[in-house]
Amino acid sequence: MSLVLFLRVIERIHGHLGWLSVAALLHPALLLRNPRRRARLAVSLTTAFVVGTAFLGVSLYPEYRARIKHPLFLEVPRLGWMFERKEHLAVGAVAFAVVGCLAHLSVPIFAENETKHTVARVAHRSFVAAFLFAAVVAILGVAVASYKSF
Amino acid sequence: MRKRSRLPLLVATSIAALLSIPASYAALRAYDVLFKNEPNPATIAWSPHIAMFWRLAVGTYVAGMIAPLAWVAARRDLARTLKALEILVVVVAAWIGVQGLFLP
Numbered sequence A: 001m002s003l004v005l006f007l008r009v010i011e012r013i014h015g016h017l018g019w020l021s022v023a024a025l026l027h028p029a030l031l032l033r034n035p036r037r038r039a040r041l042a043v044s045l046t047t048a049f050v051v052g053t054a055f056l057g058v059s060l061y062p063e064y065r066a067r068i069k070h071p072l073f074l075e076v077p078r079l080g081w082m083f084e085r086k087e088h089l090a091v092g093a094v095a096f097a098v099v100g101c102l103a104h105l106s107v108p109i110f111a112e113n114e115t116k117h118t119v120a121r122v123a124h125r126s127f128v129a130a131f132l133f134a135a136v137v138a139i140l141g142v143a144v145a146s147y148k149s150f
Numbered sequence B: 001m002r003k004r005s006r007l008p009l010l011v012a013t014s015i016a017a018l019l020s021i022p023a024s025y026a027a028l029r030a031y032d033v034l035f036k037n038e039p040n041p042a043t044i045a046w047s048p049h050i051a052m053f054w055r056l057a058v059g060t061y062v063a064g065m066i067a068p069l070a071w072v073a074a075r076r077d078l079a080r081t082l083k084a085l086e087i088l089v090v091v092v093a094a095w096i097g098v099q100g101l102f103l104p
Helices: A002-032 A040-075 A077-109 A112-145 B002-035 B049-078 B076-103
Strands: none
Touching: A002 A040, A002 A077, A002 A112, A040 A077, A040 A112, A040 B049, A077 A112, A077 B002, A077 B049, A077 B076, A112 B002, A112 B076, B002 B049, B002 B076
């Protein structure tokens, strides 16, 4: 398998996992509205999904810079800047998914009800933020990938 | 028992440290866009400096600096620290959202 084909396959997997991550993030974003609700497995799997997708994206990034970024900015600068936006918002999506997971899984270790509820709200807000960022990231990713790929 | 009583402090510290990573990332990028005269990306064929990774590394370093402060704050008043983190989640999300969309 040539390097370009390999990169193309990884890019496709990354893109599909990205959309699946958006769908997965919607689940805790809706479910955790109720601070008493527990969804440890769903939250852990969702976060693992998001982190895995990000890992693939980060591993592709040096090759994107070497092979795509320059021609993309030359041909359609608007799409180049879209990809830049995607990068920044992806950092937010991953960070908030991890914060949400940590907060949700740690709710039982808090003794008082008030602190439990506060941590549960931190988890919910984090997953809502992660979902919104991930949705924009996925849309921007499709816009760029439909124009230029490896 | 003592270990268990420290766990909530550790969680609050970790959340604060994690939130500081996207906050620092957005601040660094906003600074670059607003105050640095960057070359047009279309004119640069390749550079060994990957700015995104550098910003993440600096963000992780900042998280290491925030962690002891958050630990002290959580030990003094855990409930108030958690309340502050609840607000910070929204502030940091808005911050990196605005930076990501308007200052790419």
